[in-house]
Amino acid sequence: MTDQTVDGTNDTNDAASDFDTVDFFTDVSLVDDPFPYFDHLREQCPVAHLPHHGVIGVTGYEEAHEVLRNNEVFSSCNAVTGPFPGFAHPPEATDDMREFIAENRAELPMSEYMVTQDNPTHQDHRGLIMRLFTPRRMRENEEAIWQLADRHIDEFIDKGRFEVMRDFGQSFALLVIADLLGVPEEEHEEFRKQFGALPTVDGGETQAFAQDPLGFLVTRFTQFVEERRRNPTDDIVTQISLAAYGDGSVPPAEDVARMASFLFAAGQDTTARVITAALHVIAERPDIQASLRDDPTRIPNFIEEVLRMEGPVKSAARMARVTTELAGVQIPGGRRRSPGR
Numbered sequence: 001m002t003d004q005t006v007d008g009t010n011d012t013n014d015a016a017s018d019f020d021t022v023d024f025f026t027d028v029s030l031v032d033d034p035f036p037y038f039d040h041l042r043e044q045c046p047v048a049h050l051p052h053h054g055v056i057g058v059t060g061y062e063e064a065h066e067v068l069r070n071n072e073v074f075s076s077c078n079a080v081t082g083p084f085p086g087f088a089h090p091p092e093a094t095d096d097m098r099e100f101i102a103e104n105r106a107e108l109p110m111s112e113y114m115v116t117q118d119n120p121t122h123q124d125h126r127g128l129i130m131r132l133f134t135p136r137r138m139r140e141n142e143e144a145i146w147q148l149a150d151r152h153i154d155e156f157i158d159k160g161r162f163e164v165m166r167d168f169g170q171s172f173a174l175l176v177i178a179d180l181l182g183v184p185e186e187e188h189e190e191f192r193k194q195f196g197a198l199p200t201v202d203g204g205e206t207q208a209f210a211q212d213p214l215g216f217l218v219t220r221f222t223q224f225v226e227e228r229r230r231n232p233t234d235d236i237v238t239q240i241s242l243a244a245y246g247d248g249s250v251p252p253a254e255d256v257a258r259m260a261s262f263l264f265a266a267g268q269d270t271t272a273r274v275i276t277a278a279l280h281v282i283a284e285r286p287d288i289q290a291s292l293r294d295d296p297t298r299i300p301n302f303i304e305e306v307l308r309m310e311g312p313v314k315s316a317a318r319m320a321r322v323t324t325e326l327a328g329v330q331i332p333g334g335r336r337r338s339p340g341r
């Protein structure tokens with residue numbers, strides 16, 4: 001039982017009832033400190049109906065593993081957006097949503113990107129992307145990461161202040177991935193401009209997202225892929241461009257470009273937030289700061305802890321393709337209200 005309520009009071013009984021009715025997805029009172037709510041949820045779980053959006057919460061390790069790994073039963077079609085917006089016209093009641101999801105998945109946001117795809121498409125795309133993350137490529141990338149960090153710090157060190165998210169986190173994460181994908185260095189500034197990641201301290205202009213940022217990337221990467229297919233070199237863009245699926249077929253240039261673009265989207269926001277959260281902890285906890293200064297070998301463990309406690313992703317979503325049961329709780333296929341709620 002927790003001693004903190006969603007509205008900040010400390011009455012244990014109120015806490016239980018508030019946490020029973022709170023909407024995890026929209027209640028801002030959970031943003032700063034969601035942990036008492038998670039404690040409460042764990043007491044109801046490993047699997048429990050939540051009061052809103054027809055969502056079933058899963059906190060048990062075994063059960064979460066089953067949901068995330070069993071692609072026959074659970075679809076990733078809503079992995080990015082959870083219960084929102086859902087399908088416009090879901091069937092009234094059916095225990096088998098497989099055909100409906102297959103036919104209507106394009107309705108859901110980010111449906112063109114691998115994170116929302118199911119097998120066998122997901123497996124094919126994942127196979128292509130895994131070619132990027134070889135130990136050799138990671139080692140080369142690490143060298144570039146050190147240089148990038150130095151260059152970024154040089155940009156604002158003399159000003160004595162910087163906006164962590166915008167002036168460091170976003171731009172740094174963006175260029176790390178640009179390097180990983182082999183975007184030529186002369187293109188880096190353009191990528192930063194398009195993502196609004198140029199330094200803005202001291203009256204610099206804030207670059208707005210004037211267009212869909214992934215739109216720019218897909219267009220640019222499609223050009224890269226087409227160029228490299230015509231004139232292969234020994235860079236990583238060429239490797240991705242020439243990569244074939246397991247059955248030997250070559251993906252359309254735009255599919256490859258979407259995968260590369262997704263890496264930017266997936267890696268940038270998450271990494272920038274972890275960097276920001278880490279600096280936040282260091283700023284507010286002089287004891288931790290002193291400990292890291294005393295012994296910098298503690299930094300990797302510190303980052304792991306930041307990721308665990310303050311990580312940017314606090315839930316993952318899947319949709320049941322067929323009605324199923326998990327830890328004694330019936331999970332209806334598709335998006336339907338939980339019984340009795």
Ligand code: HEM
Nearest residue numbers: 079114115126177263266267270271274311312313316317
């Ligand atoms: C601290 C940083 C990061 C966090 C917390 C994070 C978190 C996550 C989570 C929770 C998922 C699973 C989403 C789901 O299936 O429901 C995911 C997927 C993914 N992430 Fe990250 N991520 C981070 C950094 C990155 C970076 C740097 C990259 C690439 C350079 C990346 C690429 C991907 C890709 C490609 C997927 C989809 C994988 C698939 O569908 O098989 N992520 N990430």
